Amino acid sequence: MVFGRKNKKVVPFRTAGELDAMAAAGAVVGRALVAVRAAAAPGVSTLELDRVAEQVIRDAGAVPSFKGYHGFPGSICSSVNDRVVHGIPSADEVLAEGDLVSIDCGAILEGWHGDSAWTFGVGALSEADALLSEATRLSMEAGIKAMLPGNRLTDVSHAIELGTRAVEREHGLSYGIVDGYGGHAIGREMHMDPFLANEGAPGKGPRLVVGSVLAIEPMLTLGTTETQVLDDDWTVVTLDGSRAAHWEHTVAVTEEGPRILTLRSE
Template identity: 70%
Template sequence: MFGRSRTSVVTARTPGELDAMEAAGRIVGRALVAARDAAVPGATTADLDELVDQLIRDAGAVPSFKGYEGFPGSICSSVNEVVVHGIPGSATVLREGDLVSVDCGAILDGWHGDSAWTFGVGELDPDVALLNQATREVLEEGILAMSPGNRLTDVSHALEVATRRAEQRHGVSLGIVDGFGGHGIGREMHEWPFLANEGKPGKGPRLQEGSVLAVEPMLVLGGETDTRTLADDWTVVTVDGSPSSHWEHTVAVTADGPRVLTPRPRD
């Protein structure tokens, strides 16, 4: 999925290419806001999928998830114990207190934007709300490690350290989902390298000005737990039913600090 490379640095994009990626990313950001606003009790994840698909196409872009390796939706809609890759459908009816992750991407002029946002349907259980807040904070701290000269696992390590800090700050036990993480992105949605959400620092290719990664922590409430993939070959769930949160932004390395290429008009 992520390709292979023997280079010692993550590919740099030109300023113009970063602008093009942000144009795609802004469409994704608007789509996520629309999905959150539509995620009310009684709505289905198929409703959210249809809404996002139409919004992306109306903006002149193409949903990058639709048909990707056979995926049937324009969004991944992951509810409660679903970690990632939930398939939207009319049978999944949202209820008060659900924790919903919407992950989507758009292609505009050949460039990809990719972002995920997890939010509650109405009021969340307090510990679930803390899980979601912690995951957002972990993403924000991980993004800060996207600086020139850092190595790939410096970002991984920052995400891991941020997770442990969040546990202490919020008084909840958090598990980092094993085997899943971020990735390079550009002309393809998933490019080299794979970005783990934990690890020792100082390893892997160097980041340079113009390097772009999708940074995406995935955490579960209650500490480390196993996951499994359902019979549809996509939906990943926690084995013990623990709720999961997933936040993602496409981020560029610049001399002036990290640049989020998937901004949302309201956050």
């Protein structure tokens, strides 16, 4: 889920034991996402996917982070095609062959949050949609690689941006980096300071230290960088109707390198 607040001098950090606890929460999120993807098929509603995720989360003894958060009604954000983020699961939204689906999911286990998202296709995707999802994943991975002690917050932002531009050259396509949305610190709250932009100049903002944790989540489109929020006050869609993708992992800085806390078996 995508929010953010003011910066601090150091990105919030956790002990090794606390990171393990966050990884346990992240593993629940990973299992929920895998179950949702397995259930996603033509004729299945996004509300059915929401129920799958909630069951997995509650069976693990965890609580869905999103449900009731500022009034959000679902356990997942289900954003299909031109929906970027914060799509509300609905019985009326039924998946079809070729849909591009972004699922964002969070869970709380023993007070710690995990937050992760990925994009996948229902059946076969068009080549452009498949490349868009791959580009978003690669941009996220570029940001993850910048999660190193001593880096500043916007070093991660800059890495995401450079990753996007590199994959543009590789794919021979132009991707829009969604304006105004990004990642965030996370721990015993889902959304904490600082906000992590998905582009920008390096060398600014709070420092990363061992144990710092950020949710890294680029959102790319096949067109505009501009969005609008629908009348439900949640669903963010591309202004030009172009398709969008969203990938996210919760990641910690360690002495051994970046540690993904929301691992899943894909």
